[in-house]
Amino acid sequence: MNGTDTKSTTHLPKKPKLSQTLISDSEIQSEFSHHDPTIARINNGSFGSCPQSIISAQQRWQLKFLRQPDHFYFNELQKGILESRLVIKSLVNADHVDEISIVDNATTAAAIVLQSVSWAFSQGKFKEGDGAVMLHYAYGAVKKSVEAYVTRAGGYVIEVQLPFPVTSVSEIVGEFRKALERGKSNGRKVRLAVIDHITSMPSVVIPVKELVKICREEGVDQVFVDAAHGIGCVDVDVKEIGADFYTSNLHKWFFCPPSVAFLYCRKSSSNWNDLHHPVVSHEYGNGLAVESAWIGTRDYSAQLVVPQVLEFVNRFEGGLEGIKKRNHDTVVEMGEMLAKAWGTHIGCPPEMCASMVMVGLPACLGIFGDSDTLKLRTHLRDNFAVEVPIYYRAPKDGEVNLVTGYARISHQVYNKPSEYYKFRDAINQLVHDKFTCALLP
């Protein structure tokens, strides 16, 4: 079932067929009509979105199982998961479908990769003090996972300080090199580098290809790219990027229902046979992809709709490529509009954004910590019907009167300019009313 796949059995069109009419604006609105219409939903980045036709497809799969679960288990499930894996393999340009495992989310993928590092420490393959390098802006769950699996097992963790706002790729590269040097000092080895493809908060596109190259040059054992925001946001070519492990959520920017992600594990990696799903079933030892395809009785429907999602994106002009480009162009346009309206700036150059951009909030709002950002976010949701995450950027020594708060705006196919105007007006209102976060309970 899992092996030879050089000629895949599914025809995977990446562009819409000529005879097919493109999806219209009103059809798009209809596909997302289940979204709360009163909210300016400019936060696709956090939880993603899923169109009606995919929800229906998912419900069909769910019903199939409920109807006759034994038959489904024996005759349908494995086939369906393989189909999804084949679609993903093609999308990311992997060599073998064996390299593609489907899991719940990037958080799970991180646990898989980090657990194998933990074993290597506890079984003496890695020495105490050997290091793992990660970005300071690594996702909270990943940081905790590193703590749980690496630090606890005796590994030493180095965080790469990234500047923000950031003006060029070279700033990131410079900091990364410095961190690798720290990791290698005193004869230690860097066993794993965890690199975000697109950081979460603050959100920037990281030059992963270049960083992976540096890792190879500097003798880092393995590289894990956490691309939670990857597919449907940036170009994903796993061979070109060259990492050992690459994970991306499919429910964020690839229209899958919650939740499904893939974990790519390069076959040539030394521990390819020793990657395991932490929830062990009778499939233990049959390879990560097979293990992940059965982790006990569960609803696997979100993992089974991937082929239907490909059909969906191909209804758009230019398919997924077209969607990415339009999202990028529009979110930059909206970000610049907001920055101009508020007299602030965007957090990084447009080429370091994908479909999200960090927009500085007026300093007079008085955002002075993480709890302020949460309060402001809630205030915007409850009082202005705007959903947008806020990031607190602490001032460094010597900096005064700075922008300390940034909003991460997203753009996905269902968004409209009016939603960003709503946000613009809300902030303008707050500024006009001399609002500060200190006033919030």
Added chain:
Amino acid sequence: MDQEEPRNGDSTHNHHGLLHVSKKPKLALPISEPEIRDEFSHHQTGVARINNGSFGSCPKSVLAAQRKWQLKFLEQPDDFYFNTLRNGILKSRTVIKGLINADDVDEISLVDNATTAAAIVLQQIGRGFAERKFNQNDTVVMLHCAFQAVKKSIQAYVTRAGGSVVEVQLPFPLASEEEIIREFKEGLAKGKENGKRIRLAIIDHITSMPCVVIPVRKLVKICREEGVDQVFVDAAHAIGSVKIDVKEIGADFYVSNLHKWFFCPPAVAFLYCRNSKFSPDMHHPVVSHEFGKGLPVESAWIGTRDYSSQLVVPSVLEFVNRFEGGIEGIMKRNHEQVLKMGRMLAESWGTNLGSPSEMCAGMVMVGLPSRLKIMSEEDALKLRGHLRVYFGVEVPIHYLAPKEDDEGGARDKDGIISGYARISHQVYNTSEDYEKFRIAVLHLVEEKKICKLLSTE
């Protein structure tokens, strides 16, 4: 949604007022037969679905409740995450706490399934070995018929970290509890040989294949007497099958799936971890930003996912309370019916039941005619497939390898009974389902079909 509830679990003050966990239905009429049929009308017609034990079942009204939760998330996920999810999970945990007589809702975590719970418990044991808290070759004791996933989990987390494993043979067919107790005591003795310590005993409450109800309370008591560190009861089938009182049972960990016999959609299970001075360091293997805040909180957020099956537990309680006698009435009737059907089949085929009635719950093992010549696991699987495809009967088959001394084996008039069918009874089953199975087997015997030659196409 109830906004007054605290976010995260401090429940000691409000569990009385929070939810009236009624175990008996109100005075309204109990659910009728046509209503029950309607609730399960999405089940494939024409199939004698006598295998509730494997994948469970979920009524339409609970599926509708689940859809509502799913839609709520999709509608405005941020609001759902910040304002709705935690409260909903706490409500579900509170219902379960009431059902199983736990002391504290902090002892209840919700996970996907018993397989996940096993990984959590065993990972913690594995850490004990890896961090040298335990000596190499200290033991874990389990039943030899433990669920395959659990066995593999032991391999992945215990054996790999240097622990050793002792398997307790479950005699089958069984005549009494005593047989199990005897074997178990021997197993513990083995586990303690040469100064080894037994770090964990894993005891099924209801074994999977072959299926019997184990006297867990007695076995846990023996574990305490023999100085076993921790006891984990794998009760995947228990809730909705047998009465559960976790305090009375006295284990350190107790897990049961709610989607098997408690009408939840796939998939949700609870893991009970007894509060104690020496509570070990339990963690969900999928680490999120909630790491370190206690297993219930960690399990309530393991990244973006569909948590809806965990949120419908209160709706399920409403459903079971529409039945006469609530969940207890359901359990009682399932037990009575499955035994009645089992005896009917055994009599018709000239075979036997695998255990006495008090060691069955909603499932029973029925001997299959020896003439079918079930000689391997492969044969059993083939027979199952053949029954599904050619007779529209869904039932798992257990292959019983012949013992060396051949004494314990049950026989029918033609030879040793080497195969058993595990029949289940749930509220949607009718006697026609079992009649269909009875005739199918008689037909196979009449046609002189043996397993080796069966086709499953």
